Amino acid sequence: MAKVAFLGLGVMGYPMAGHLKTRGGHDVTVFNRTTAKAEKWAAEFGGSAKATPKEAVEGAEIVFACVGNDDDLRQVVVGDDGAFAGMGAETIFVDNTTASADVARELHEIGKAKGISFIDAPVSGGQAGAENGQLTVMCGGDEDAYARAEPVIMNFAKSCKLMGAPGAGQLTKMVNQICIAGLLQGLSEGMNFGQKAGLDMEKVIDVISKGAAGSWQMENRASTMCEGKFDFGFAIDWMRKDLGICLAEANNNGARLPVTALVDQYYKHVQARGGNRWDTSSLVHLLQND
Numbered sequence: 001m002a003k004v005a006f007l008g009l010g011v012m013g014y015p016m017a018g019h020l021k022t023r024g025g026h027d028v029t030v031f032n033r034t035t036a037k038a039e040k041w042a043a044e045f046g047g048s049a050k051a052t053p054k055e056a057v058e059g060a061e062i063v064f065a066c067v068g069n070d071d072d073l074r075q076v077v078v079g080d081d082g083a084f085a086g087m088g089a090e091t092i093f094v095d096n097t098t099a100s101a102d103v104a105r106e107l108h109e110i111g112k113a114k115g116i117s118f119i120d121a122p123v124s125g126g127q128a129g130a131e132n133g134q135l136t137v138m139c140g141g142d143e144d145a146y147a148r149a150e151p152v153i154m155n156f157a158k159s160c161k162l163m164g165a166p167g168a169g170q171l172t173k174m175v176n177q178i179c180i181a182g183l184l185q186g187l188s189e190g191m192n193f194g195q196k197a198g199l200d201m202e203k204v205i206d207v208i209s210k211g212a213a214g215s216w217q218m219e220n221r222a223s224t225m226c227e228g229k230f231d232f233g234f235a236i237d238w239m240r241k242d243l244g245i246c247l248a249e250a251n252n253n254g255a256r257l258p259v260t261a262l263v264d265q266y267y268k269h270v271q272a273r274g275g276n277r278w279d280t281s282s283l284v285h286l287l288q289n290d
């Protein structure tokens with residue numbers, strides 16, 4: 001049992017912190033910017049809630065965070081009353097936010113000067129994966145710190161891997177998002193084509209999902225795409241944040257992302273139709289309604 005802190009109790013963080021308490025039996029202290037959520041969490045899971053990251057991390061061996069983007073992360077880590085101001089030497093900071101590789105390297109360096117090991121550890125598996133404790137976690141950081149953190153991370157994960165140096169976790173998550181973006185546009189075109197052709201799409205999905213076209217997105221999203229249901233899942237605002245990170249990184253490493261850039265523009269179009277919080281499968285909405 002470890003003394004653990006969790007910063008950021010959103011859709012993902014709330015259940016992840018819960019698993020650290022219920023599955024891991026850890027002593028968990030939480031912080032959330034909107035304090036009512038932290039109080040609700042503490043009442044539900046029996047941990048304690050504090051008003052600032054600095055207070056929440058006091059005495060913690062491992063600190064987790066799952067906030068929005070690079071700037072949010074900097075705010076909870078190195079901002080006024082941020083986590084690094086309250087963490088002792090030989091502690092570990094595990095960041096589950098999807099952020100840039102640059103901010104991971106930056107915070108790793110700042111942490112190192114204070115004896116704090118920073119691990120970038122973005123997750124895949126969505127809200128359902130967080131709630132079921134079945135996330136996939138991709139990490140970047142130092143081997144020793146990773147070895148100490150892995151058993152604690154596994155309380156909310158089905159798989160967790162060290163991918164390499166600081167930033168390697170975020171780079172791996174970028175690959176994940178690039179693969180999903182192009183695939184979802186292909187799936188949208190296939191579903192819309194089938195509907196226009198007058199096929200029974202439940203039968204089509206049933207048959208082709210068992211063949212070479214099968215994917216997680218087809219299994220979990222194709223039916224709702226055909227029904228025009230998007231009010232759930234992974235929000236377009238978050239996906240555009242992630243694709244922005246991928247496109248910026250590609251500018252640095254020279255990779256070409258022509259389809260990813262195009263899909264990002266399609267998402268911008270869906271946002272203009274009010275779809276900011278719609279699931280990423282709503283790309284098909286443009287084909288069905290234009």
Ligand SMILES: NC(=O)c1ccc[n+]([C@@H]2O[C@H](COP(=O)([O-])OP(=O)(O)OC[C@H]3O[C@@H](n4cnc5c(N)ncnc54)[C@H](OP(=O)(O)O)[C@@H]3O)[C@@H](O)[C@H]2O)c1
Pocket residue numbers: 008009010011012013032033034037066067068069071072073075076096097098099123124125126127233234235238
């Ligand atoms: N949702 C998914 O399916 C999914 C899947 C994989 C990865 N992710 C990634 O996981 C991260 C969190 O996603 P989520 O869906 O949990 O988001 P969310 O529900 O919007 O929660 C965001 C959390 O971050 C906190 N926060 C944001 N900005 C902050 C700041 N400047 N200072 C302090 N706290 C701040 C929010 O506090 P308040 O409660 O006060 O707003 C909230 O607790 C994102 O990077 C996202 O891309 C999400």
